[in-house]
Amino acid sequence: MMTFDNKEELLKITRGHPNAKLLLRIAVDDSKSQVKLSTKFGATLGTVGSLLKRAHELDLDVKGVSFHVGSLCTDSVAYRWAIEEAHHVFEQARLIGFHLDLLDIGGGFSGHGLEMVLNSKATVWVIALDEFFPADSGVRVIAEPGRYFVDSAFTLALNVFARKKVWSLPINGNGLDTMIMYYVTDGLHGAFGINKLHPDMKPFVLRPHRVLSNSSNICYLGPTCDSADRIMDVWMPELNIGDWILVDNFGAYTIPLPTDFNGFEKPTIYLVVTPQIWKMLNFKVIVWMLSERERERDSF
Ligand SMILES: Cc1ncc(COP(=O)(O)O)c(C=O)c1O
Structure with a gap:
């Protein structure tokens, strides 16, 4: 068929x-x-x-x-x-x-x-x-x-490693506006590939939402030299260098896509289970699977 x-x-x-x-x-x-x-x-x-x-x-x-x-x-x-x-x-x-x-x-x-x-x-x-x-x-x-x-299999953790404030022309009105540009650890050439950050992915900052940015102009940029490496324009509290942004529901069309363009590493994957699920799973099988994986990696 x-x-x-x-x-x-x-x-x-x-x-x-x-x-x-x-x-x-x-x-x-x-x-x-x-x-x-x-x-x-x-x-x-x-x-x-x-x-x-x-x-x-x-x-x-x-x-x-x-x-x-x-x-x-x-x-x-x-x-x-x-x-x-x-x-x-x-x-x-x-x-x-x-x-x-x-x-x-x-x-x-x-x-x-x-x-x-x-x-x-x-x-x-x-x-x-x-x-x-x-x-x-x-x-x-x-x-x-x-x-x-x-969709819900992964949560992406992005670290803000640089930020800068620039002047920009507002779309409506006169005068100059400011734009805050955040540089984060993953982007178009990584797990974002074909995804644009979507509000349903529920990005949030890993700290209490203290200060809300009063600039309507925010952009988040991936780490590479590509100026098109811009991943989202969603509203978030003002961020500082070192802050973590967590993005829920980031499982689809992500893991197969990352490249190591510009020498940036592909995202590391951590497996997370709750203690209840850990108990439900057959512990011996998991230990066997992990040791098999290590054996394969060593022989490679
Ligand atoms: C023909 C076809 N079917 C199914 C899918 C899966 O789509 P989705 O992940 O949006 O459910 C795709 C994705 O591109 C597709 O091309």
Whole structure:
């Protein structure tokens, strides 16, 4: 089973896998998501008809439709629109002679308690599925959750190692404003990779929030020489050199991405368990796993 979104792909499939089951990936509105995917993947609705006709001419087996609203989608209405568009494609396919029975609603689901929890019956997208693909429609619905499983697996610890105050021109109004630039130990070339810091990641400072900065201009920069290495613009209390910023829910699309560009080390990972969980886990197995890891490292 595989997806397609263009005619060239259909020709490749005809040559390589003529019996494959195909899902037509459609481009949907991803404007409410942190990582956009529809500019790179998915057929626009205007091309769907001709693609389905070509697949029919090539005697290919189109079984359904897939989409991805983009990763870390913050508005479940995006799913509703996409589901409605997918329904429209099902109708088009029926007129061309296909019987579609599979809908793949992709990923994008946050794993840290936003409103889009996968098993909730009340979310906008579950309601949309009931409306456009009710149980008696015979359409099987699948998803491809990725970040959902790992968002909350890590907390990132950033250390402020430098700061400077500069004058800047305010966006509105006259005169000069100040901007505080914080230089922190991780950035775009490290664990931030494709992530921008998002308020739902709940960054906080590891000390009582004493002084609130009265400057609205704050930026946080990664350690490398790259001037684009700017990671977040969220509001936080004024920070001092040596302060730690902790970022919860920093598990998705982080650990595989760091480079050692400019000689900065990749983030160190510390495993943390509560005493209760430690007791629940089989202690002997953990000791064995750790010693195996050390053995592998030594032999390397
Ligand atoms: C085709 C496809 N499915 C699923 C995923 C997982 O998405 P997410 O981590 O946003 O749930 C991705 C991520 O890019 C993807 O490209």
